[in-house]
Each structure stands twice: as structure tokens, then as C-alpha cells.
Amino acid sequence: MSALTLEVTPFRSPFDDQDADVTLHTSDGAQFAVHKLFLTMSSPFLKRCLVLGSSSPSPAFEGLAVRQEGGRDAIDLVEDGVTTERVLQYCYPFSNPILENLDDIQAVLEMMRKFGMKGMMNRVRSLLVQPSFLEEEPLRVFAIAYRFGFQAETRLAAQYTLRSPMFGPYVKELEHIPASVYHKLLQYHRKCSVAACSLTSDFSWFPAFASRWVWFQCDDCVHHSLSWPLADGKIYEVNAWFIEYMERAREALRERPCAKVVTDPLLIAEALDAAAACHMCRSAAYLDLSTLIGDHFTAEVEKATEAVELDIPF
Known part of the structure; x- marks a missing residue:
């Protein structure tokens, strides 16, 4: 054999x-x-x-x-x-x-574009906006998506860049897009910052029952020097510790204009520590702040930033 x-x-x-x-x-x-x-x-x-x-x-x-x-x-x-x-x-x-990382995705897209494989590029584009990439490397996703002409993915990645300071670390993908596009992204970030910060000094977006929240009801705490109008047309004195919380939120939103910022436990803890000094506020501050932030503040921040247009030509 x-x-x-x-x-x-x-x-x-x-x-x-x-x-x-x-x-x-x-x-x-x-x-x-x-x-x-x-x-x-x-x-x-x-x-x-x-x-x-x-x-x-x-x-x-x-x-x-x-x-x-x-x-x-x-x-x-x-x-x-x-x-x-x-x-x-x-x-x-x-x-x-x-395709485990953005380098792999980018290499595949580059070869596909070279050979005119547009249909297959559309099958790969969704991989760019996986939650892990958007949360950890939004600027890279933005630059790659714009480079290959993926409009929806570019706009989504731009929204995720709001979770980082305006001038973040350099990424190599910026070399593949025009400086004008990056400038437009910085403008978008700034406009979103202005829109989000405006919520901390104008309480007209508060719900109709907002006057029942403890920082409007308590007379034992030190009040802020200014009074604030609400949606019911009345003007209310406000406890100083609450305005201090909103001022800290404003500073945080100026750097990172996104809803996630106002849910920062450290930001909330400072407000609760100040409220704990008052017998009346101590018992109600946690529930009232949770309602404000979870049901209203985060939604308003998202609404304000979503109204800002990303003025980038494709």
C-alpha cells in the first residue's frame, strides 16, 4: 500500500x-x-x-x-x-x-473603500458605534465615521464626545479629516455647553409641582440672595445649599455638557451634606433631589444638547 x-x-x-x-x-x-x-x-x-x-x-x-x-x-x-x-x-x-478594535475596523473600511465595496462598507459601519467604542473613544469614532462618510455615526459619536472635556487627548485619526471639521466639532461642544449651563440659572423648566420641593419650602436654612420664578408665575426664595449645587452642576456642564454629569454621586453628595445640617431638609433632600435629577434634570440636559445642530458638511 x-x-x-x-x-x-x-x-x-x-x-x-x-x-x-x-x-x-x-x-x-x-x-x-x-x-x-x-x-x-x-x-x-x-x-x-x-x-x-x-x-x-x-x-x-x-x-x-x-x-x-x-x-x-x-x-x-x-x-x-x-x-x-x-x-x-x-x-x-x-x-x-x-473586528475587536477600531484599528481593525478602520483597516477593513479603508481596503473596502479602495476597491469600491460600498455595500460591504455599510455592513461594517454599525461596528463603529458599539457602546464600548463610543464611551471609551468617541473622538476616534467621530473621525473615522466622518472620514468614510457615515453621517448618522458621525453625529452619534459627536454626541458622545460631550462626555469628555472639550480639548481631549490627541488621536491619530484626526490626521485623516480636515481641520475645519474638528473646529466645527469644538464649536458644537461649546454651543452644547452654553445650552446645558443655561438650565442651572433658569428654573422655568421645573415641573408644576416644583414649589413643593424642600429647598423652596424650608425657612430654617439660609436663603440665597436672589429669589427665583417658577412655571406657576410665582417667585420663591431658595435655600442656598440648593443654589450651590446648581452652581457646581454648571461648572461641570461647562466642561462636559451631558446628562451623565448631573448624576455624579460626588456632586450630589456635597448637596446632601449641606442639607443634612437642617432638620427639615435632612429628611426630604434625598428624595427631592433624586426626583429633580432622575426625572427632570437629565432629560432637560439631553433635550437642550439635542437641539444643537452639528454643522458639518458631508
């Missing part, structure tokens, strides 16, 4: 089909045996190159040429093997690859 032999190929599985009619060579030496059908269905540029026989389908493909190799068409790519494999997984009827 003849010995069992195992054929070893230089191709990366599962892109090693002997019936494939195109070989892709990547910049780091990886090889992929792929089917022309899937490439041409995914990319109009590769369709021109592989089916119509043009060796230079567009200026973006300068240096890309089809050659013959072992009875197949062969193309040399400047992309690396990992990125190429991920893009091919989108071209084929496979499960989508796992």
Missing part, C-alpha cells in the same frame, strides 16, 4: 480551493486562492480589472496589475494578510469576521 500523503499549500485556509481562478498576494507574504465570481460581485473596480481586462481601472489602483501565475490570474496587494482575509470573509458567504 502506498503511504498516505498530505498536500501542503502556501494558501491560507479556507482560501485554498484548487478550483479558484485568482491568486491574491499580500504585502506580508500571505496568499489567497479566491474565486473571481465573488470578487467581481463585491467590487466594480475588480470587475473591470478581472473581467473586462483593464490593468488600470482607476487612478486609485495605480500599480495594480493582473498577471498570470500557474494558470491563474494573480494580483499583488499592498494590504496585509489579516486585513485581506477579513475583507474576503465579507465577500464570501461566510460569517462576518470579528
Whole structure:
């Protein structure tokens, strides 16, 4: 009996089909045996190159040429093997690859855009706005989304940048967008800050029953020097500790104009510590502040910032 032999190929599985009619060579030496059908269905540029026989389908493909190799068409790519494999997984009827970070997503999008794979780019764009990316790296998400023309994702990421100070750490993706776009983002941040801060000095947004809150009812605490009108048309004296809380909230909103700021436990704790000095306020301050912040203040901050337009051209 003849010995069992195992054929070893230089191709990366599962892109090693002997019936494939195109070989892709990547910049780091990886090889992929792929089917022309899937490439041409995914990319109009590769369709021109592989089916119509043009060796230079567009200026973006300068240096890309089809050659013959072992009875197949062969193309040399400047992309690396990992990125190429991920893009091919989108071209084929496979499960989508796992893209764990923004660098991976950006590399895949860049290759897809180069080859005109607009339909597949739309399948990748949703990965940009995963909660973990938006919360931890909103400025990077903003720059990447704008770079690739994803309007909804750009606007959503801009909203998440409000959770950070206006001048945050530098990110490399800013090099891929115009300075004018970043300037527009800073303007947006400032306008949102003004809108959110205005809530701390104008109580007309308070609910109709606001006069029942303890900081309007207590006469034992020191009152603020100013009286404040409410939605019922009446003017009320206000306990100083409450106005001090609103002033601290204003400073926080000036830096980070988002609803999350006013729920900061440290901000609330200072107000409650001051209220604890009064017998009447001590028993009611926690519940009343919780109602103000949870049911009204956060919603008004979101409403105020959502009304601010992100004036960025696409």
C-alpha cells in the first residue's frame, strides 16, 4: 500500500480551493486562492480589472496589475494578510469576521473603500458605534465615521464626545479629516455647553409641582440672595445649599455638557451634606433631589444638547 500523503499549500485556509481562478498576494507574504465570481460581485473596480481586462481601472489602483501565475490570474496587494482575509470573509458567504478594535475596523473600511465595496462598507459601519467604542473613544469614532462618510455615526459619536472635556487627548485619526471639521466639532461642544449651563440659572423648566420641593419650602436654612420664578408665575426664595449645587452642576456642564454629569454621586453628595445640617431638609433632600435629577434634570440636559445642530458638511 502506498503511504498516505498530505498536500501542503502556501494558501491560507479556507482560501485554498484548487478550483479558484485568482491568486491574491499580500504585502506580508500571505496568499489567497479566491474565486473571481465573488470578487467581481463585491467590487466594480475588480470587475473591470478581472473581467473586462483593464490593468488600470482607476487612478486609485495605480500599480495594480493582473498577471498570470500557474494558470491563474494573480494580483499583488499592498494590504496585509489579516486585513485581506477579513475583507474576503465579507465577500464570501461566510460569517462576518470579528473586528475587536477600531484599528481593525478602520483597516477593513479603508481596503473596502479602495476597491469600491460600498455595500460591504455599510455592513461594517454599525461596528463603529458599539457602546464600548463610543464611551471609551468617541473622538476616534467621530473621525473615522466622518472620514468614510457615515453621517448618522458621525453625529452619534459627536454626541458622545460631550462626555469628555472639550480639548481631549490627541488621536491619530484626526490626521485623516480636515481641520475645519474638528473646529466645527469644538464649536458644537461649546454651543452644547452654553445650552446645558443655561438650565442651572433658569428654573422655568421645573415641573408644576416644583414649589413643593424642600429647598423652596424650608425657612430654617439660609436663603440665597436672589429669589427665583417658577412655571406657576410665582417667585420663591431658595435655600442656598440648593443654589450651590446648581452652581457646581454648571461648572461641570461647562466642561462636559451631558446628562451623565448631573448624576455624579460626588456632586450630589456635597448637596446632601449641606442639607443634612437642617432638620427639615435632612429628611426630604434625598428624595427631592433624586426626583429633580432622575426625572427632570437629565432629560432637560439631553433635550437642550439635542437641539444643537452639528454643522458639518458631508
